[in-house]
Every structure is written in C-alpha cells, then in structure tokens.
Amino acid sequence: MPHFHDEQAHEDLPxxxxxQRRHIRSLFARYPDISTAERDAMVRxxxxxxxxxxxxxxxxxxxxxxxxAFEAANARALGASxxxxxxxxxxxxxxxxxxVALWDMGA
Numbered sequence: 001m002p003h004f005h006d007e008q009a010h011e012d013l014p015x016x017x018x019x020q021r022r023h024i025r026s027l028f029a030r031y032p033d034i035s036t037a038e039r040d041a042m043v044r045x046x047x048x049x050x051x052x053x054x055x056x057x058x059x060x061x062x063x064x065x066x067x068x069a070f071e072a073a074n075a076r077a078l079g080a081s082x083x084x085x086x087x088x089x090x091x092x093x094x095x096x097x098x099x100v101a102l103w104d105m106g107a
Contacts, residue, residue: 020045021053028057031066032073042070043077 024045027038034042046054058067071078080088 017053021057024049025057025060025063028063028066028070031070039074043074046071046078 024042027034027042031042058064
C-alpha cells in the first residue's frame with residue numbers, strides 16, 4: 001500500500017484502502033483465531049500502513065487489547081530488521097562525521 005506523498009492527491013490513493021482497513025479490523029476482532037496467511041497480512045499491514053490508519057485502528061476500544069496481544073506475540077516480525085538498524089547507524093555516523101568536520105572547519 002503506497003504512502004501518501006505531498007505531490008499525490010488524495011483522490012489518487014487506491015480505492016481499496018477502506019476495504020483493506022475493514023478487513024484488517026475484522027481480522028483483529030477474530031484474533032487469535034486466524035490463519036498463518038491472515039497473520040502475515042496483519043503484520044504486513046502494521047509495517048506498511050500509514051501511521052494515521054494504524055492509530056485509528058488502535059484507538060478502537062474494542063480492539064485495543066487484541067492488537068496489543070498480537071503485537072506482543074509477533075514482536076520479532078514487527079520489529080526492525082538488522083539491516084534497518086545498520087542503515088540507521090550508518091546514517092547517524094555519517095551525520096556525526098559531517099558535524100565534526102564542520103565544527104573543525106569553524107575552529
């Protein structure tokens with residue numbers, strides 16, 4: 001599911017987002033009685049859906065504890081991969097070295 005970008009009009013977003021949101025909501029309502037494929041779909045949704053959609057889903061009082069239980073049971077699948085962490089560390093190191101170089105140039 002694509003994320004909303006500034007240059008993309010709201011009307012350009014896929015029409016199935018509401019249907020997908022309703023489907024994921026129904027899966028969380030049935031949790032833990034779901035199949036492996038449904039679990040994978042829920043993980044994929046939580047990793048790729050816009051933050052606002054996830055927040056609206058978690059704001060539903062009837063689903064709040066089911067979502068928390070799902071996140072606890074699938075923490076490894078929902079967490080950051082080693083590759084993601086390595087990229088973040090590399091970006092941090094690059095920004096730090098640029099800042100140090102700029103600081104030294106000014107001294």
